[in-house]
Amino acid sequence: xxxxxxNGRAHSVDVPERTPLLWALRDELGxxxxxxxxxxxxxxxxxxxxxGVVQPSCRLPVSDVAGLEVxxxxxxxxxxxxxxxxxALVAANAGQCGYCLPGIAVTLTWLVRRSPVAWEEALxxxxxxxxxxxxxxxxxxxxxxxxxxxxxxxxAEPA
Amino acid sequence: xTGPARPGGAVPALTEDGRLVAGEDEPRRRVLGSLxxxxxxxxxxxxxxxxxxxxxxxxxxxxxxxxxALALLAAEELGVDPAxxxxxxxxxxxxxxxxxxxxxxxxxxxxxxVRQACAHARRLLVERAAARLGxxxxxxxxxxGVVRGPDGPSVSYWELAAExxxxxRVTEPAPLRPAAEHRYVGRGMRRLDLAAKISGAPAxxxxxxxxxxxxxxxxxxxxxxxxxxxxxxxxxxxxxxVCKGSFVAVVADSEARAASAAAxxxxxxxxxxxxxFPAGAADPGYMARHVVASYPVADGIARDEPPPxxxxxxxxxxxxxxxxxxxxxxxxxxxxPSAAVALADDGRLTVWTHSQGIxxxxxxxxxxxxxxxxxxxVHHLDxxxxxxxxxxxxxxxxxxxxxxxxxxxPVSLRWSRDDEHxxxxxxxxxxxxxxAGLDARGRIATWCQEIRTYRHNSRPIPQPSGTRLLAGWSxxxxxxxxxxxxxxxxxxxxxxxxxxxxxxxxxxxVKHDVDDGTALRTSALRGLGAPANVFAIESFVEELAEAAGxxxxxxxxxxLDDPRARAVIEAAVEMAGGLEAPGGLDAPGRGxxxxxxxxxxxxxxxxxxxxxxxxxxxxxxRHAWMAADAGEVIDPDGLTNQLEGGLVQAASWALLExxxxxxxxxxxxxxxxxxxxxxxxxPEIETQLLDHPGTPPLGAGEASCGPTVxxxxxxxxxxxxxxxxxxxxxxxxxxxxxxxxx
Ligand code: FES
Ligand code: FES
Numbered sequence: 001x002x003x004x005x006x007n008g009r010a011h012s013v014d015v016p017e018r019t020p021l022l023w024a025l026r027d028e029l030g031x032x033x034x035x036x037x038x039x040x041x042x043x044x045x046x047x048x049x050x051x052g053v054v055q056p057s058c059r060l061p062v063s064d065v066a067g068l069e070v071x072x073x074x075x076x077x078x079x080x081x082x083x084x085x086x087x088a089l090v091a092a093n094a095g096q097c098g099y100c101l102p103g104i105a106v107t108l109t110w111l112v113r114r115s116p117v118a119w120e121e122a123l124x125x126x127x128x129x130x131x132x133x134x135x136x137x138x139x140x141x142x143x144x145x146x147x148x149x150x151x152x153x154x155x156a157e158p159a
Numbered sequence: 160x161t162g163p164a165r166p167g168g169a170v171p172a173l174t175e176d177g178r179l180v181a182g183e184d185e186p187r188r189r190v191l192g193s194l195x196x197x198x199x200x201x202x203x204x205x206x207x208x209x210x211x212x213x214x215x216x217x218x219x220x221x222x223x224x225x226x227x228a229l230a231l232l233a234a235e236e237l238g239v240d241p242a243x244x245x246x247x248x249x250x251x252x253x254x255x256x257x258x259x260x261x262x263x264x265x266x267x268x269x270x271x272x273v274r275q276a277c278a279h280a281r282r283l284l285v286e287r288a289a290a291r292l293g294x295x296x297x298x299x300x301x302x303x304g305v306v307r308g309p310d311g312p313s314v315s316y317w318e319l320a321a322e323x324x325x326x327x328r329v330t331e332p333a334p335l336r337p338a339a340e341h342r343y344v345g346r347g348m349r350r351l352d353l354a355a356k357i358s359g360a361p362a363x364x365x366x367x368x369x370x371x372x373x374x375x376x377x378x379x380x381x382x383x384x385x386x387x388x389x390x391x392x393x394x395x396x397x398x399x400x401v402c403k404g405s406f407v408a409v410v411a412d413s414e415a416r417a418a419s420a421a422a423x424x425x426x427x428x429x430x431x432x433x434x435x436f437p438a439g440a441a442d443p444g445y446m447a448r449h450v451v452a453s454y455p456v457a458d459g460i461a462r463d464e465p466p467p468x469x470x471x472x473x474x475x476x477x478x479x480x481x482x483x484x485x486x487x488x489x490x491x492x493x494x495x496p497s498a499a500v501a502l503a504d505d506g507r508l509t510v511w512t513h514s515q516g517i518x519x520x521x522x523x524x525x526x527x528x529x530x531x532x533x534x535x536x537v538h539h540l541d542x543x544x545x546x547x548x549x550x551x552x553x554x555x556x557x558x559x560x561x562x563x564x565x566x567x568x569p570v571s572l573r574w575s576r577d578d579e580h581x582x583x584x585x586x587x588x589x590x591x592x593x594x595a596g597l598d599a600r601g602r603i604a605t606w607c608q609e610i611r612t613y614r615h616n617s618r619p620i621p622q623p624s625g626t627r628l629l630a631g632w633s634x635x636x637x638x639x640x641x642x643x644x645x646x647x648x649x650x651x652x653x654x655x656x657x658x659x660x661x662x663x664x665x666x667x668x669v670k671h672d673v674d675d676g677t678a679l680r681t682s683a684l685r686g687l688g689a690p691a692n693v694f695a696i697e698s699f700v701e702e703l704a705e706a707a708g709x710x711x712x713x714x715x716x717x718x719l720d721d722p723r724a725r726a727v728i729e730a731a732v733e734m735a736g737g738l739e740a741p742g743g744l745d746a747p748g749r750g751x752x753x754x755x756x757x758x759x760x761x762x763x764x765x766x767x768x769x770x771x772x773x774x775x776x777x778x779x780x781r782h783a784w785m786a787a788d789a790g791e792v793i794d795p796d797g798l799t800n801q802l803e804g805g806l807v808q809a810a811s812w813a814l815l816e817x818x819x820x821x822x823x824x825x826x827x828x829x830x831x832x833x834x835x836x837x838x839x840x841x842p843e844i845e846t847q848l849l850d851h852p853g854t855p856p857l858g859a860g861e862a863s864c865g866p867t868v869x870x871x872x873x874x875x876x877x878x879x880x881x882x883x884x885x886x887x888x889x890x891x892x893x894x895x896x897x898x899x900x901x
Contacts, residue, residue: 015415023415032366033359037494038576039418042830045494073359090354093796096804097222097544098356099495105357126838130830132494133222133544134807136841137164138800 002062006031007075017063022046024062025072033073033102037130044129047103048072048097054110073102082109088142097131104129108143114122122147189855192271193217197255198328201285203276204233206320210304212244214238214277217257218269219249219515220352222544223860224797225265227350229273231794235336235344238302239316246351246405249539249795251521254833259516259618265858276401278333280325285764287319312612338791338852345850347796352541364513365498365573372500374414375561375572376421377630378407378428378784383678383824385430386633387864395427396420401564404635405430408561410570416577435822437677441487443590446611449675454647456610456654456668459758461647466669474665475604477597478706484593484695485885488613488818489586490833491684496579497541497550501562502569503528508535508562512555513542516618520552523619527556527631527638547809548682550583552619553629560630580828582629585818586684587613589653591695598664601707603718606666608696612653613673615687617643617680629680643682645672650757654687656865659696659753661718676814678824686756686861690809698872698884701750711751711873712738721755723762723788723849728753730786730847731764738877740768747781748878752869754862761862762788762849765806767842767870771879776897778814778875778891780842783867788849790857801845802863806844809867811836814888 002019004011006029013028025031025048037045039058043114049071057070059114076082080135085108088094095101107125111117122143186196197217205213214233220226221576226246232469234241247253257269281301288306289296293315298309307313319640325365338345356362380386386405393400398411398420409424419547439445455460472479500511508530514520517537525532537555545551558572560662574582591612619627625641632640646652654670704714719725732738732751740746753764768782787802815834827833868886876882881896 015413016419018421019415023413027413027415030368030369032361035363035495036365036414036573037496038830040576040829043494045675077358086354086358088723089357090349093224093350093353095222095350095357096224096800097494097541098353099363099493099543099614101357102359105359123720123839129838130494130835132492132546132808132835134811134836135447135800136807136836136838137844140838140841 003066004062004070005068006070013062013107015062021048021057021060021062021065021070025057031072035085035099035102037099042130044103045100045105047106049076049106050111052108073106076106076109081112085109085112085146088143088146089139092138092142094138094142095135100129100131100135104139108146109121111143112146117147169758174698183447190271191275191329193255193257193268194272194275194329197272198330199275200279200327200329201324202255203273204280205324206317207412209317210243212239214244214246214273215254216246216273217249217255217726218260218265219517219539220541221260221515221873223265223801224350224794225260225269226352227348228270228413228794228797230351231348231407232270232274233277233343236274237281239304241343241348242302246524249517251517251537256518258518269854274335275329275332276455278335279327279329281325282333283325284319285761287322288314289323291319292601327741344793345852346618350797362541363495364500364511364542365495365571366830367511367540368573369500369502369569371568373410373412373419373565373568373570375408375410375558376417376575377557377572377578378409378421378425379578380430382430382433383436388429388431391424391428396423399565400424401561403560403564404631404637405631406560406630408557408572410561410565414571414573421635428818436820436824437675437679438820438822440675440679440820441588441610443483443485446588446590446673449673450611450616450671451674452645452672454670455673456657456670459649459658461654461670463647463653467667469607470605470665472594472605472607475596475598477601479594479596479602480699480702480706481594482699482702482884483590484691484698485590486588486694487886488588488681489684489812489816490580490818491546491549491583491586492833492835493543493545493549493579496574497554497583498542498571498573499555499558500569500571501555501558503566506530506534508559509823510535510555510559511540512537512551513540513545514551514555514808515545515548519618519620520555522621523552523626523628524559525781527626527628527634528559545815547684548584548616548618550579553582554627556630563844564592577828580833581825584617584680584682584901587615587653587681589613589688589691591691593695593699595699595703597703597707601660601709602801604664606658606659606663608668609671610653610657610669610688610692611671611673611683612688613679614645615652615681615683616646642674650759651687653688654692655687655757656692656754658758660721660758661700661715662720662726676705685805685808686864689754689756689861690812690865690868693752694868694872694886697752697866697869698882700900701873701876702882715753724753724755726849727762727764727786727788730765730849731784733768734784734786734845734847735768735782738766748874748876750870750873750875750877752866752873754865755802756862760857761859763802763862763866765863765870767867767874769871769874769878770898771875771893773897776894778888778893779841780810780871783842783844783870785846785863786849787846787859787862788851789859789862790854791852791855792848792850795848798848801859802846803844805859805861805863806867807836807841809864810842810871813868813871813886814840817887817889
């Protein structure tokens with residue numbers, strides 16, 4: 001049994017300690033917003049917050065997050081900043097297949113919470129996410145809007 | 160086993176990549192789309208649910224926004240709010256069989272059909288209202304879900320629909336609403352499916368949860384084509400092992416367990432040592448040695464006859480140039496690996512898949528699972544974007560085999576990242592040799608083009624014998640692999656965009672079909688042969704312009720008669736403010752690329768601005784300006800999204816992508832060894848749509864790809880003075896080019 005705190009609730013999950021958090025979320029808790037993309041910490045599709053910090057969940061052993069607070073998009077989208085991120089992406093049709101977007105929405109919410117952040121830093125965080133559909137231009141536009149609104153200080157256009 | 164798979168119902172007259180077969184009913188297909196073959200209005204649209212309109216389509220959502228485009232068209236013709244339209248996911252039980260969703264043909268086929276079916280439905284509703292209200296039909300109007308008479312009396316669509324199905328078969332087109340009256344078409348709307356996807360609601364096949372569900376993974380040999388030497392254990396790592404010949408999978412109660420059991424089992428299995436995989440298969444010399452047939456291409460069609468004699472390049476009396484361009488194998492590289500759910504129960508099989516062709520898949524599955532076609536139902540559910548024929552169908556077959564071995568409980572099977580990179584059918588490598596001669600005035604006089612290409616289509620069309628579904632080749636007895644066939648139709652496969660749009664007094668184009676008979680597998684990837692051909696042609700045209708001492712834009716315009724082609728080129732160049740970037744000697748480079756996709760569809764011109772970091776040899780894209788003419792614009796936002804997505808993906812191909820092969824198969828099996836473009840590498844993009852209301856709406860998913868690759872190569876040349884003719888322009892190659900300058 002591993003004790004997990006996810007989205008503000010305590011859970012005991014009956015999985016081996018080395019089980020990646022992603023599978024505990026999807027298999028045991030039925031939380032499907034975090035997606036499997038690579039299982040290699042290379043694409044960002046599985047991103048969640050661990051104690052408020054964005055992290056890929058696909059290789060993170062559940063035993064490593066015991067005692068820490070895990071937050072998935074299911075909870076973020078119910079909170080004002082997460083909802084704002086999701087709504088801004090939806091309003092901009094900022095996706096094609098959409099598969100990369102739950103992970104990106106987690107990162108954007110994390111950035112909005114920490115804003116003001118330098119645009120370079122925001123780009124570095126987004127660079128942990130792959131999108132194969134080429135939805136980048138729209139996602140970047142939304143990111144700029146969100147971060148400008150969050151800081152009151154519009155980030156510089158990327159070079 | 161069943162007999163040769165032959166379904167009930169009409170097989171759509173489509174080519175293997177989902178295009179219309181040029182034939183006697185082609186003019187009718189242009190105005191009726193897929194209603195030809197599926198003429199019943201009731202099959203496409205019904206108003207059975209109060210206040211809602213249900214639209215059925217055989218085309219599937221691939222992330223291109225087809226559901227939204229169809230909802231807009233239905234709403235416009237019927238006269239209802241688009242929010243009231245539900246586009247039902249395709250299923251072999253209910254939807255019209257429209258073959259593959261591919262090649263940007265969805266609007267042309269399904270869109271036209273939905274539009275016509277809804278125009279007829281509106282006409283039929285008005286007729287019913289006329290009878291009911293006692294008012295002549297021509298004095299009634301139908302809008303906002305209500306048919307109204309001139310002075311007051313009205314009746315809702317749903318009251319009229321309650322009289323029963325229309326029972327009407329479309330043979331002639333109905334008049335469509337004139338463009339000037341459009342309220343939804345051309346305006347765009349929020350994508351119907353994106354809110355759920357972005358917010359992380361279950362939306363994909365791999366998110367489907369059914370009672371009693373089990374989870375499966377496939378276990379594969381390291382070397383492609385290896386067979387098991389001894390039977391695996393019945394269980395491994397807490398999972399049941401499924402073994403049929405050399406097809407091995409594990410099935411467990413959770414996805415975590417399936418993944419860990421697959422890894423555990425893989426370490427214990429013994430496999431044969433098949434002949435080495437052709438690691439050098441992308442090498443142009445290797446390709447030239449494995450040409451199995453050569454076809455002359457005339458008017459865009461490859462002909463099964465000996466090529467005519469090659470014209471002398473110097474006939475025009477001016478300079479003669481020669482060059483060879485190559486494109487490596489590419490991956491589709493879906494962000495979500497292929498997945499499927501299958502349930503075998505009571506002699507029936509139900510499959511949920513993100514395949515692009517559920518009707519074909521159903522027929523291809525039947526012999527492999529030993530069921531009659533009519534015992535199988537295939538439902539489409541969305542997957543991650545596929546950009547062509549990826550592992551979707553193979554994963555569905557894998558899931559079906561596991562489900563049949565463990566009937567009674569649904570099985571959710573998912574490929575790993577290693578499976579997807581290592582086993583999806585690759586986009587074909589190509590090598591294009593060009594030779595052209597100018598005349599005394601500096602115009603192109605002769606043009607010779609040889610296209611060497613692996614095949615671009617091994618979609619799982621049911622074959623007279625054998626199968627194209629991956630797992631079939633591992634069964635015992637193995638079902639023979641049915642190899643891809645060369646595509647000869649208009650602008651198909653490797654000769655797609657292999658015919659320049661430019662005026663060429665003498666041209667000689669030959670397609671060489673390459674097949675080495677090995678375990679190599681290639682299939683349709685976004686644009687098929689077009690991106691490589693456009694890269695070659697548009698690079699070479701600039702080389703010729705330079706030889707002629709002409710401006711590259713003017714040189715193109717001097718060889719183009721089609722005003723729509725000229726218009727996109729002029730628009731893109733004007734958006735960029737010319738092909739000279741400001742900044743003097745240190746200025747970034749700019750380059751242009753142009754094509755009309757498939758010689759008959761969307762026109763696109765792209766100007767790219769880039770810089771090269773001499774220290775890292777990394778190419779940085781700064782800006783891209785794009786002008787496109789996709790005929791009548793149905794959904795401008797969706798069109799822009801597709802065009803810009805194609806631009807970004809093509810930029811990724813051009814700068815980074817190349818499958819690495821070794822003696823086992825694909826060696827680049829993750830995102831580090833097969834990198835793709837990241838956020839920080841994406842240029843600022845500006846897009847302009849040149850709308851042509853009243854002309855047929857054209858798909859645009861592939862139109863920007865070739866022009867983008869070409870624009871990057873041309874900009875690199877302008878910036879560095881080095882002409883790169885082999886893709887990608889990754890740091891290793893750029894470094895070699897820059898060193899050559901010293
Ligand atoms: S699935 Fe975790 S980073 Fe790709
Ligand atoms: S929208 Fe498809 S991967 Fe990003």
